[in-house]
Amino acid sequence: MSFLxxxxxxxxxxxxxxxxxxxxxxxxxxxxxxxxxxPSVQQAVAAKVENLQLYSDATQTKLREVFAKQxxxxxEEVMFGNGSDELLAWAFMGFMENGVIFPxxxxxxxxxxxxxxxxxxxxxxxxxxxxxSLAPYSGSDKVVVIANPNAPTGLSLSASKLLELVAKKPExxxxxxxxxxxxGGESLLPYIHQYDNLLVLGTFSKSRQLAGGRVxxxxxNKGLIAALxxxxxxxxxxxxxxxxxxxxxxxxxxxxxxxTCRKAIIKNRESLQEELRRLGFETTDSKANFVFVTHPKxxxxxxxxxxxEKNILVRWFDKPEITNYLRITIGKQEQMTxxxxxxxxxxxxxx
Ligand SMILES: *Cc1c(COP(=O)(O)O)cnc(C)c1O
Numbered sequence: 001m002s003f004l005x006x007x008x009x010x011x012x013x014x015x016x017x018x019x020x021x022x023x024x025x026x027x028x029x030x031x032x033x034x035x036x037x038x039p040s041v042q043q044a045v046a047a048k049v050e051n052l053q054l055y056s057d058a059t060q061t062k063l064r065e066v067f068a069k070q071x072x073x074x075x076e077e078v079m080f081g082n083g084s085d086e087l088l089a090w091a092f093m094g095f096m097e098n099g100v101i102f103p104x105x106x107x108x109x110x111x112x113x114x115x116x117x118x119x120x121x122x123x124x125x126x127x128x129x130x131x132x133s134l135a136p137y138s139g140s141d142k143v144v145v146i147a148n149p150n151a152p153t154g155l156s157l158s159a160s161k162l163l164e165l166v167a168k169k170p171e172x173x174x175x176x177x178x179x180x181x182x183x184g185g186e187s188l189l190p191y192i193h194q195y196d197n198l199l200v201l202g203t204f205s206k207s208r209q210l211a212g213g214r215v216x217x218x219x220x221n222k223g224l225i226a227a228l229x230x231x232x233x234x235x236x237x238x239x240x241x242x243x244x245x246x247x248x249x250x251x252x253x254x255x256x257x258x259x260t261c262r263k264a265i266i267k268n269r270e271s272l273q274e275e276l277r278r279l280g281f282e283t284t285d286s287k288a289n290f291v292f293v294t295h296p297k298x299x300x301x302x303x304x305x306x307x308x309e310k311n312i313l314v315r316w317f318d319k320p321e322i323t324n325y326l327r328i329t330i331g332k333q334e335q336m337t338x339x340x341x342x343x344x345x346x347x348x349x350x351x
Pocket of ligand 1 (some may be wrong): 082083084085086107147151177179202203204205211214215216
């Protein structure tokens, strides 16, 4: 007998990429940074441990101030979540009485949250080349959620196209999930003062070396952020723990380290794309910290399994539209060399 509510018993939860806790695998499956947090981040966290008997700062003031100053916004225009997943969940919980519309191939959590909160939702297929036309969203009264760059395709839309959508219906909220924006996308963050119906979400997990710290941000006009804070204070005011608040503040302070890591990822992505094409793979024009690739001769599942046997984890999605694709996280140069060597071997064995 189960005590779980029937509405939840029938829900398929989000399936995260594997997180083997040993060192055995080369992990290229969950879009983390291959680089550790900056030394100053590690020091800031260590120094905060002695105050761990106290609750974290529910107002998140210090982190909000540092973030706001860098972003050129007011500190009332930003708040932080325990990962951007939490902020997404609250946005789905708080803003979507009229339903939600998002691409059918995108971040898997959108559908999970839509079901979790019993929302009316619409999933719009991507074109065959995975491009995302905004036409189907333009006239909809539902809240629009778009990841830009999109996951797992890596494709991005220009700020001007997205702003057209935002401007089209000022009474409709548009949420742009910018988890990967630092790797080559165009951020809409600078436009929150122009559009009251624009909410921008981002994370410290991908480009700030803090996936395990669980810190995400929401940026929008004061009214929107106050509304999200109402949800936060009705749920868990101490949502970001004090070590993570320190870590994120220190990560923002070290822009040089951030830039170094960001540029290394972009460079490694471009050279990996080239190597993979040389091996016969087709790739999308990814602007994220991963590539999305397919081989015309071999199935995605077989490639995934063959790499796994060589202790390399990549992400394969059991979805018909993308079943022959692999999403491969960009790592350090030597990790990319190891990946290319493994794929070269596999393809040689199979021919
Ligand atoms: C990784 C990711 C998130 C969640 O990031 P967290 O801050 O780690 O919760 C949200 N959206 C997209 C598109 C992502 O890829």
